[in-house]
Amino acid sequence: MQWMAWTLPTAIFFGVIASLLVLFTILAIRYPETPRTGILRIETTRGDRLFITLLGSAFINAGWLALTGLPQWWALGICAVYAAAVFRWV
Structure with missing residues (x-):
């Protein structure tokens, strides 16, 4: 390796x-857990919300690298807020 x-x-x-x-x-x-319907109007479980969070966080970080010269720690903070929102409302 x-x-x-x-x-x-x-x-x-x-x-x-x-x-x-x-x-x-x-x-x-x-x-x-039983699936629940959130703001996206699709049934999601914890695992689905984790996948949506990880996928969205990857895009947030990639966009952060492409568009800003600021430290990546700021993107981590945005990802944490995004994760909380996904697990709350999706």
């Missing part, structure tokens, strides 16, 4: 994603 730059931020990123998948699997087993 010499071709990939395994830095601490890269390891943290993949660790957080893996931890979220494990956490959501445990939650789904321990506390089964």
Whole structure:
């Protein structure tokens, strides 16, 4: 794996994603949920909302890199607000 730059931020990123998948699997087993209909008018579960959050966060970060020269930490803050909104209203 010499071709990939395994830095601490890269390891943290993949660790957080893996931890979220494990956490959501445990939650789904321990506390089964029925799909709910939110602002998008589609039925979503926790896993669906996590996927929507991760996909939207990827676009937010890519747009941030393309359009601004500001530190990426600001994009992380925007992603956190976006995630809270998705889990609340979608």
